[in-house]
Amino acid sequence: MIAQPHSTHDPLADRSAETRDRILDAALKEFSAKGLAGARTEQIAAAAGINKALIYYYFESKERLYLAALEMVAGRVRDRSMAVFLREASPGERVLRTALDHFDRLLTQLEFQSLMQQEMMRLHEGEEGALPLLVKRVFGPLQAMFQSLVHEGIASGELVEVDWLQIPLAALGMNVFYFLSAPVWRLAMAPFEPFAPEALRARRIALVEFLGQAIFKDREHGAEIARRVLADTPMPEASSSFKIFEVKAK
Numbered sequence: 207m208i209a210q211p212h213s214t215h216d217p218l219a220d221r222s223a224e225t226r227d228r229i230l231d232a233a234l235k236e237f238s239a240k241g242l243a244g245a246r247t248e249q250i251a252a253a254a255g256i257n258k259a260l261i262y263y264y265f266e267s268k269e270r271l272y273l274a275a276l277e278m279v280a281g282r283v284r285d286r287s288m289a290v291f292l293r294e295a296s297p298g299e300r301v302l303r304t305a306l307d308h309f310d311r312l313l314t315q316l317e318f319q320s321l322m323q324q325e326m327m328r329l330h331e332g333e334e335g336a337l338p339l340l341v342k343r344v345f346g347p348l349q350a351m352f353q354s355l356v357h358e359g360i361a362s363g364e365l366v367e368v369d370w371l372q373i374p375l376a377a378l379g380m381n382v383f384y385f386l387s388a389p390v391w392r393l394a395m396a397p398f399e400p401f402a403p404e405a406l407r408a409r410r411i412a413l414v415e416f417l418g419q420a421i422f423k424d425r426e427h428g429a430e431i432a433r434r435v436l437a438d439t440p441m442p443e444a445s446s447s448f449k450i451f452e453v454k455a456k
Contacts, residue, residue, distance in 0.1 A: 225254075225256060225260065225264070226264050228254040228255065228256065229250065229251075229254045229256065229260065229261060229264060229265070229271070230271075230274060230275050230278050231254070232250045232251075232253035232254040233245070233250050233254075233271050233272070233274075233275040234275045234278070234279055234317050234321075235253065235317060236249055236250050236253065237272055237275055237276075237321060238316070238317035238318075238320040238321050239320070241324050242268070242269070242272050242324070245268065245272070247261050247268055247271075250271070272336075273336055273339075275321075276321050276325075276336050276340070277336075277339075277340075277343070279315070279317060279318045279321065280318070280340050280343070280344045281344070282315075282318075283311065283315070283318060283344065284343075284344045284347070284348060286307065286311070287304065287307065287348050287351075288347075288348070288351065290303045290304050290307050291304065291348075291351045291352070291355060296359070296362075296364055296431070297355050297356070297358045297359030297362060297364055297365065298359050298364045298365055298421065298422055298427075298428065298431060299431045299434075299435065300355055301355060301356070301359065301365070301373060301377055301417070301421065302377075302414055302417055302418065302431060302432060302435045303435055303439070304352070304355075304377060304378075305377035305378060305380075305381070305413060305414065305417055306410070306413065306414055306435060306436075306439055308377070308378050308381050309381045309409075309410055309413055310410075310439075310441070310442050312381055312382075312385050313406065313442065313444050314442050314443070314444065325337045325340070349374075352374050353370050353371075356370040356373045356374070357370055363423060364422060364423065364424075364427070365421050365422060365423065366420075366421055366422070366423055373421055376417070376420065376421070377417060377421075380413055380416075381413065384400070384409060388400040388401060401444075403444070406441075406444070407441055410436075410441055411436060414432045414435055414436050415429070415432050415436075417432070418430075418431055418432030419432075
């Protein structure tokens with residue numbers, strides 16, 4: 207009789223990892239809504255369905271839990287962005303896809319945006335916070351990848367010859383400005399609602415089409431890439447918490 211090999215599957219380890227993940231997901235929502243100071247471990251434990259003592263068993267303190275949640279969501283952003291950078295496509299196409307992915311991230315990952323705003327405020331107020339660590343682990347590598355991508359596109363003759371930083375500023379800065387300036391758009395262009403689904407859809411299309419004309423030496427080539435990128439990248443559903451910004455029609 208042939209002996210069967212022992213299984214290496216560890217149900218206890220699986221439960222431990224699943225509990226840790228539940229705590230992190232609950233913490234992400236609590237910290238993004240209330241900040242580090244305002245968040246309550248009791249609320250996190252209740253949302254995760256666990257005893258509060260387990261938070262300290264896995265993370266030792268609220269501050270370490272905050273850092274772990276921030277690193278978790280930042281890692282997701284890094285991995286998603288890297289996948290776009292490393293895609294099999296021309297440099298110009300990858301720039302357009304990066305801009306579109308950034309727009310979709312602003313639309314769907316409000317927890318990350320909220321935490322980043324909180325970290326920038328902490329830095330502005332003289333607290334080091336977690337931002338230097340995030341720059342080292344996430345944003346620094348992404349910036350280096352973007353710089354390499356733009357240089358590749360310029361060297362190949364696909365992209366216009368400009369200082370490389372102008373292209374990410376144009377590609378990503380348009381998104382940030384639109385979302386941050388929404389209250390001004392409402393007042394200046396009433397009854398325009400910048401977060402209405404049809405407005406977001408139009409802005410998303412305009413972003414890619416504009417870049418297709420602005421950063422490519424051959425505008426016909428850029429327009430064709432823009433059409434292809436939009437055709438195979440459907441608009442995601444906005445985060446449910448994002449909908450609080452919408453003005454309800456009367």
